[in-house]
Amino acid sequence: MTQTRPLSVAVIGAGPAGIYASDILSKSELDVDIDLFERLPAPYGLVRYGVAPDHPRIKQIIVALYKILQRGDIRLLGNVNVGTDITVEDLHAHYDAVIFATGSDKDAPLNIPGADLPQSYGAADFVSWYDGHPNYPREWPLEAKEIAVLGVGNVALDVARVLAKHVEDLLVTEIPENVAAGLRKNPVTDVHVFGRRGPAQVKFSPLELRELGHQPDVDVIVYEEDFDFDEGSEKAIASSNQTKQVVKALTNYAMQDEHTASRRIHIHMFHSPVEILADESGNVRALKTERTRLVGDGSVEGTGQFVETPVQAVYRAIGYFSSPIEGVPFDFKRGVIPNAGGRVLGEDGEPLTGIYATGWVKRGPVGLIGSTKSDAQETIGNLVADAQAGKLHATSDAVGHEAIVQLLTERGVPFTTWEGWELLNAYEEQLGAAYGEVEGGRGPRERIKVVSRKAMTAISLGESVEGLDLIGQPGE
Structure with missing residues (x-):
C-alpha cells in the first residue's frame, strides 16, 4: 500500500550532528516531516555546552545552525528527555524513523x-x-x-x-x-x-x-x-x-x-x-x-x-565517551551505538528497522564539523534508501508532530520550542546589554547565559521569572 502522507522522522539531539542530519534530510527527495528533540531547553548541544565561550569559531558555527532552525521546517522540541519523558517505544509508535544524534557527553x-x-x-x-x-x-x-x-x-x-x-x-x-x-x-x-x-x-x-x-x-x-x-x-x-x-x-x-x-x-x-x-x-x-x-x-x-x-x-582531556539510551543497543567498550553506515544494529548484527545513528554516538568522538556533515550524509542516504524501499512505518496510526505534542502534554512535560529558544536567546542578550561596559573598558557583554533549567524553561514558555534564581542548583 502506497504511503500518502509525508514520512515522519524524529531526530534525537539538537547539536550539530542532529541539526545537520535534519537539514540534509529536509533537502532530500523525500516528502518528510521532522521533529528535533533536545533534552535541554536550549539547542546546539556541545556548541553551547562543550566549547569554551572564547573559542575562535564558536560564533560562526552557531550562526550556521541558527539559520537552519530558523527556517521553521524542522520543529524543535526541547526539554524532552528520551528514556524518561518519552520512551523509544513511544518514538517507534509515532514516527516512521528515528535518528539518534545524542553525541558524547x-x-x-x-x-x-x-x-x-x-x-x-x-x-x-x-x-x-x-x-x-x-x-x-x-x-x-x-x-x-x-x-x-x-x-x-x-x-x-x-x-x-x-x-x-x-x-x-x-x-x-x-x-x-x-x-x-x-x-x-x-x-x-x-x-x-x-x-x-x-x-x-x-x-x-x-x-x-x-x-x-x-x-x-x-x-x-x-x-x-x-x-x-x-x-x-x-x-x-x-x-x-x-x-x-x-x-x-x-x-x-x-x-x-x-x-x-x-x-x-x-x-x-x-x-x-x-x-x-x-x-x-x-x-x-x-x-x-x-x-x-x-x-x-x-x-x-x-x-x-x-x-x-x-x-x-x-x-x-583525552577524549569523550557517549552515554547509553534505554531501549537502544549500545557498545559499552567503544562508547557508541553499534551501526553499519548509520543503520543501528541489533544483538544479531542485523539492522533494526527504522532506527539510525549519526555524529559522535555513531562513530566515536573524532573529527570536526565537516566530519559531522559527511557522517550525516551517509546516514541520511541509507534512511532515504530504506524509505524508498517501503521499509519505514510507525507502529501506530497517530503519527508525527501533533501526536507527540498531545502525548507530551498529557504527561505534563513542559517542552520548549524554537519560538521559546528565541525568547531565551533574547533574554540572555538583554542580560548582557544590561551589564553595560565591562570593567577596564573591554566593552559590553554579548550575553550572560542563564544556568537554571527551571529559569530557562520558564523564559522559553513566556512565563514570569520574578523570584526565580537564574543560576539555581544542579538539575533545577
Whole structure:
C-alpha cells in the first residue's frame, strides 16, 4: 500500500550532528516531516555546552545552525528527555524513523594509578561547569597553582586557556555569573599540557593554537627538546597543510625566549602519563610521565626515562565517551551505538528497522564539523534508501508532530520550542546589554547565559521569572 502522507522522522539531539542530519534530510527527495528533540531547553548541544565561550569559531558555527532552525521546517522540541519523558517505544509508535544524534557527553576513562584522586578531573565536567550546563555543580574547586592537562586536542587547549586566562578577559563572553565569580579566585600560575607524541602528531587546530598566544598576561612556553621528526612525521607534514601550520606555530612558540607574564601555559610533547602522585594527605602532588621517542612511522615507544612535574590538579582531556539510551543497543567498550553506515544494529548484527545513528554516538568522538556533515550524509542516504524501499512505518496510526505534542502534554512535560529558544536567546542578550561596559573598558557583554533549567524553561514558555534564581542548583 502506497504511503500518502509525508514520512515522519524524529531526530534525537539538537547539536550539530542532529541539526545537520535534519537539514540534509529536509533537502532530500523525500516528502518528510521532522521533529528535533533536545533534552535541554536550549539547542546546539556541545556548541553551547562543550566549547569554551572564547573559542575562535564558536560564533560562526552557531550562526550556521541558527539559520537552519530558523527556517521553521524542522520543529524543535526541547526539554524532552528520551528514556524518561518519552520512551523509544513511544518514538517507534509515532514516527516512521528515528535518528539518534545524542553525541558524547562523558570523559573517556584514563587507566593509570591516581586517576581517581580528588583533584583529578574530567575535562568534560569542567567544560560543562564553565559553560553553565544546568545539570552540573555551580561551583568548581579552583585551588591549584600548578595544573596538568592531559591531551593534545582542542578541548585540552580550551581547558588550558580558560584555566590560565584572567577572568576580566572572559567577561566579554557569555560565561555565567557563578563561573566568573569562581574564576576570579583562581590562583593558577602554570598550566602544563602533556602529549604522548610529537609536534607532527598533536591534534590541535592551527587557529586555536595560534589564538593561545594572544591572551593578555599569559605566556605560551614550548620546549626545544620536544622537537623531533621521523619519516612518518615528515610525511604527515608534507601531506597536510594543517599539520604544517601546527608545527610552525609550535616552532614559533619554542623560539620565544622572553617570558614575563604572571601566568604560563607549557606545552610538553613526548610525555606519556604514567601515574598521578599523591601526598601524605591523599591529594595530588605531581604528575609522573615517561619520555617517549618516535619509532619511524609517527608512533612512539617509551624510553624508560621518567619525569615528575609538580602539580596540584590534573584535568583529563583525552577524549569523550557517549552515554547509553534505554531501549537502544549500545557498545559499552567503544562508547557508541553499534551501526553499519548509520543503520543501528541489533544483538544479531542485523539492522533494526527504522532506527539510525549519526555524529559522535555513531562513530566515536573524532573529527570536526565537516566530519559531522559527511557522517550525516551517509546516514541520511541509507534512511532515504530504506524509505524508498517501503521499509519505514510507525507502529501506530497517530503519527508525527501533533501526536507527540498531545502525548507530551498529557504527561505534563513542559517542552520548549524554537519560538521559546528565541525568547531565551533574547533574554540572555538583554542580560548582557544590561551589564553595560565591562570593567577596564573591554566593552559590553554579548550575553550572560542563564544556568537554571527551571529559569530557562520558564523564559522559553513566556512565563514570569520574578523570584526565580537564574543560576539555581544542579538539575533545577
